[in-house]
Amino acid sequence: xxxxxxxxxxxxxxxxxxxxxxxxxKGANVVVTGRRDQAGNALVEELRAFGSRAExxxxxxxxxxxxxxxxxxxxxxxxxxxxxxxxxxxxxxxxPITDQTAETYSATFDTNVLGVVLSMKHQVRVMQAQGSGSIxxxxxxxxxxxxxxxxxxxxSKHAVEGITKSVALEVAKSGIRVxxxxxxxxxxxxxxxxxxxPENKAALVTQVPLDRLGLSExxxxxxVFIASDEASFITGHILNVDGGMTTN
Amino acid sequence: MAETRAALxxxxxxxxxxxxxxxxxxDGxxxxxxxxxxxxxxxxxxxxxxxxxxxxxxxxxxxDVAAMKQLAAAAGDVDVLVNxxxxxxxxxxxxxxxxxxxxxxxxxxxxAYFLTAAIAPRMAQRGQGTVINIGSMAGQIGLAGxxxxxxxxxxxxxxxxxWAAEYSPAGVRVNTIAPGPVHTxxxxxxxxxxxxxxxxxxxxxxxxxxxxxxxxLASPAAGYITGAVIPVDGGRTAV
Numbered sequence: 240x241x242x243x244x245x246x247x248x249x250x251x252x253x254x255x256x257x258x259x260x261x262x263x264x265k266g267a268n269v270v271v272t273g274r275r276d277q278a279g280n281a282l283v284e285e286l287r288a289f290g291s292r293a294e295x296x297x298x299x300x301x302x303x304x305x306x307x308x309x310x311x312x313x314x315x316x317x318x319x320x321x322x323x324x325x326x327x328x329x330x331x332x333x334x335p336i337t338d339q340t341a342e343t344y345s346a347t348f349d350t351n352v353l354g355v356v357l358s359m360k361h362q363v364r365v366m367q368a369q370g371s372g373s374i375x376x377x378x379x380x381x382x383x384x385x386x387x388x389x390x391x392x393x394x395s396k397h398a399v400e401g402i403t404k405s406v407a408l409e410v411a412k413s414g415i416r417v418x419x420x421x422x423x424x425x426x427x428x429x430x431x432x433x434x435x436x437p438e439n440k441a442a443l444v445t446q447v448p449l450d451r452l453g454l455s456e457x458x459x460x461x462x463v464f465i466a467s468d469e470a471s472f473i474t475g476h477i478l479n480v481d482g483g484m485t486t487n
Numbered sequence: 488m489a490e491t492r493a494a495l496x497x498x499x500x501x502x503x504x505x506x507x508x509x510x511x512x513x514d515g516x517x518x519x520x521x522x523x524x525x526x527x528x529x530x531x532x533x534x535x536x537x538x539x540x541x542x543x544x545x546x547x548x549x550x551d552v553a554a555m556k557q558l559a560a561a562a563g564d565v566d567v568l569v570n571x572x573x574x575x576x577x578x579x580x581x582x583x584x585x586x587x588x589x590x591x592x593x594x595x596x597x598x599a600y601f602l603t604a605a606i607a608p609r610m611a612q613r614g615q616g617t618v619i620n621i622g623s624m625a626g627q628i629g630l631a632g633x634x635x636x637x638x639x640x641x642x643x644x645x646x647x648x649x650w651a652a653e654y655s656p657a658g659v660r661v662n663t664i665a666p667g668p669v670h671t672x673x674x675x676x677x678x679x680x681x682x683x684x685x686x687x688x689x690x691x692x693x694x695x696x697x698x699x700x701x702x703x704l705a706s707p708a709a710g711y712i713t714g715a716v717i718p719v720d721g722g723r724t725a726v
Contacts, residue, residue, distance in 0.1 A: 404725050411687035411722055423711070448655035453711040460708035469699040472667070472692040475725025479715045483655045486648040486714030 242292070244317040245466075246270045246310070248300050248358060249327025251278045253427035254377065257455035258324055258462045263291035265463070270313045272298040272327075292317070300327045300354030310361040319369055322466045323362040325355050326377040330433040331392045339391055351395035352402070359406055363415065371414045373466045376403045378421040380481045389433075396421075400477050407475035416474040418465050423481025425453040448483030491541070494705065495519040495558075495565045497549060497602065498572030500527035502671030503621060506698030507569050512540030514702050519562050520544045521572065549598035550590075559605035564613065567705045568606050570599035571621040573639070575674060577632040588635050595639035600646060607650065611657035618654075619704050620647050621697075622665040624720040640665070644716045651714030660713040662704050666697050667720025686721030 245262045249255045250271035259271050263286040271286070271293065273279050279295035286293035294316055298309040313320055331347030332338075355376055366372030381389060382396035400419055407417035424430055424443045430452070434440040444452060461480045464470060479485055494511045498504040500522035512518045512535040520535075520542050522528045528544030535542040547558035549572055559565075573595035576587055603618055610616025625633050626640030643663055650661040668674075668682035668691040683691030700719050703709055718724050 407722055408687060408726055412689065416688075425711075448651050449658070449660070449711065449713055450656050457708075457711040460710070461712065464703045464708060469703060470719075471699075472688065472696040472719050472721050473700070473717070474687055475722035476718050478712070478717065480711050482711050483651040483660075483714035486651045 242266055242268050243321035244268045244270070244313065244319050245322045245324065246272070246313050246320055246362070247324040247326055248272045248298070248309075248354070251275060251282060253429055254422060254425060254455050254458045254462075255324070255326035256282065257459035258326065259286060259293075260289070261456070261459040261463050262322075263289040263293060266290060268292045268317050270294045270296060270316070272296045272300075272309050274299055300358055301349045303357050306357040307361050310365055314365055320362060320365045321372060323358065323372070323374045324377070324462055324466065325358045325374065327354050328377060330429050331395070333389050333392060333433060335388060336390050344391055347391045347395050348398070351392075352398045355399055355402060359402070359417075363406065363410055366415045367410065367413045372416075374406070374415065374417045375462050375466050376417070376419045377462075378403070378419040378477055380421055380423050380479065380485050382419070382421050382477065384485060403477065404475045411474055416470070418470070418473060418475065419477040420458065420462050420465060421477050421479050421481065422458050423447060423453055423479070423484040425455060425458055427455055446484055447481070448486065451482065453480060453482060491515070491517045492566040493517045493519060493562070493564060494567035494569065495521060495545075495562045495606070496569040496571055497521040497598070500524055500531055503666065503669060503694050503697045504569070504571040505531055506694035507571065507701040508542065509535060509538070510695070510698040510702040511567065511705060512542055513538065514706065516567065516705070517541040518543075519565070521547060521558065523548070549602065550593045552601050555598065555601050556605050559602065562606070564609065565606050566610075566616050568603065568616070568618045569621065569701060570602060570618065570643070572598055573621070575636045577630070577636065577674075577678070579632060580634050583635055591635050591639050595636075596642045596646075599643060603646075603650065607654050607659060607661075610659045611654050614658045616658075617660040617662070617705055618650065619701055620644075620661070620663045622663040622716065624665050624667045624718060624724050626665060627716075627718070627724045647716065648714050655713045660704075660709070662709075662712060662714065663716045664697065664700055664704070665716055665718045665720065665724070667692060667718070667723045669694055669697055683721070686723040687725065688721035690721065692719065692721065
């Protein structure tokens, strides 16, 4: 396909940003979304320097109207939607279960779970009409493992994986593939916030057989792969990109 | 790429192995095409060379540990090892002869084990390299008539996890690809078509679709992926 149309949520930092750059370098039309206009416009300039026809749309994935507009504006601008990367997510407020509240729960689940549900709802509507498409939801190794002190975040990512597989079932006959990518510890601002201290971050690395953190660019490469026609017979899969962390 | 990197693909004269060899050659690897039949090997080498790639045929009997060591020595420094050689047997459990059972495990498990044993430590010494084992969705789900074959493929996935723990600290990535039904000529057309209908995508894969995933895992783009089992099965095992 020449110049496929890619929509990436939460694209202003970390893995989402790296994915936007990776798709732009391949010449794709890239729509990046987030909640900060200045950072969004700066990213668009960077993506256009690679020759990509990039656009920024301010959208909060927790709001149905924002998500509908984000998808509809993408189609209005580029005529179709080939790939959606639902990356917007939050670490929430890590801590023991005794510290969790209805607010900490909502702060995590509204972005990580409701955001993915609303995003797929509108993306699938467009993709079913065109009879093709590929969706990649960003999970985490915590989407299929437990972690002390991160119960709410872990729960939200488990939900993402269940929803991913279920929607894959629903839309396979429409020519749409739905997969997840589950990063292990990746060197991003979120990991720094999540671990709190350099010692905690170093302790995480000791659990990784490859003995290092992942790079956002490595996650981006995996996202580009599983989104592409190279992965044409893969659907309903959660691709671990975790340096082997979940094998031991 | 500054230096030509070498990929050894076992059972590369047909099906998934052939598709992997062709794709890896397109990606710039010098491909060592392993097989038993020199004529079929020559055809794959010619196909790669005609497309501008580099390939060489190496014959070896993978039921013979000494022959595997010779193959590893002849291959030299290998950057990518694809353990693809093997065969399947489906039928009532009571019909499987013990000789065939042993042959299945020798071809599908023992060969991958001892070839990896001959090659992965050298990858670890050089601090780079990757091993890709070709498993099967049969290793993850119950298929009537597939008890022995499924066990061989589950063994590959288990070895992959252990090898990731053993070799990845030295920079060697080890992964398994678990294909669903694929048109390879190795299994009956009716059986493959019927199995294909049970996938979410409601079809049987072409060998190239598996070769593309092998090439991805062999590439730097998969740099943080190790110990993984990656189904390429049209979603059959996702549900």
